[in-house]
Amino acid sequence: MTFQQTIGAQIDITGVGVHSGQSVRLSLLPAETDTGVVFHLSDKSGLLHEIKALSSNVVPTDLSTVVGDPAGPHVATVEHLMAALYAMGIDNVVVRIEGRETPIMDGCSAAFVDAIAEAGVVAQSAKRRYIRVLKPVRVELNGAFAEYVPAGTTRFEVEIDFPSSAIGRQRFAGDLTEGLFRNEIASARTFGFMKDVERLWASGHALGSSLANSVVIGDDDGIINSDGLRFTDEFVRHKTLDAVGDQALAGARVIGCYRSYRGGHKLNAIALQTLLADRRAFEFVELPARNRASSRHAPVVAAAAPAFGPQTI
Known part of the structure; x- marks a missing residue:
């Protein structure tokens, strides 16, 4: 590519x-x-x-x-x-x-x-131009963190931690390719909590959300959707989708690993802006060099947003 x-x-x-x-x-x-x-x-x-x-x-x-x-x-x-x-x-x-x-x-x-x-x-x-990460860049916010570190591929390592027993602590990691995205990430849906719906409606949000486009967690921490989950860890897969989509706004494909814990759109945006603000942290290249860090190279992917429910960041 x-x-x-x-x-x-x-x-x-x-x-x-x-x-x-x-x-x-x-x-x-x-x-x-x-x-x-x-x-x-x-x-x-x-x-x-x-x-x-x-x-x-x-x-x-x-x-x-x-x-x-x-x-x-x-x-x-x-x-x-x-x-x-x-x-x-x-x-x-x-x-x-x-x-x-x-x-x-x-x-x-x-x-x-x-x-x-x-x-x-x-x-x-x-x-095509690529952005190659040269040194670690890390941001922290309210107990969450996100960082870019050098890697020979476009890699995502995403971890979430919710107090809800329906979600708990989940982690998804992988080098992003078209095949991985299509098979493992693309169909993971946005999610939210029923207890937050009225508050979000009142603020003018989630007006188009429904069981047809969201995974909904009930007050008893059960999944309300009659068809259940598409993956046992669908929540972290969707958060990975979010991270991919937010990174797609870099203006070029990123060669490096993006790692986050309890992240969300705001933290994803801050991390990418912090990376791009430090010209010592990255370089532009046209063709990824196979002798740097790894012989593998994978195309990057992009993200999504929860329909309703509290965001950790």
């Missing part, structure tokens, strides 16, 4: 925003080399706004990842889509969206992954 890639055809998707509860129409369009991922949205006057999917445009929030100006043009809950694009190796795409939030679909990245696979992936003429 030394060359940039885009999608083979336009993709049209409709759904509901998990927090807004409003219908959303979204189209993915092939884009030229060095475009990156760019959101195009129109305001009520018809004026087009362009928002690049970059860490510098991220507004750190607990419930989802938002790019743009929360008081103006912005797109919320971009993590599931970004994760799918990252996992499928898409560097350049225009995301045309009618709404202010990407559709939640069934609470994960699977629908986006399937749509990209059907449209196909097209190699382009320009070489």
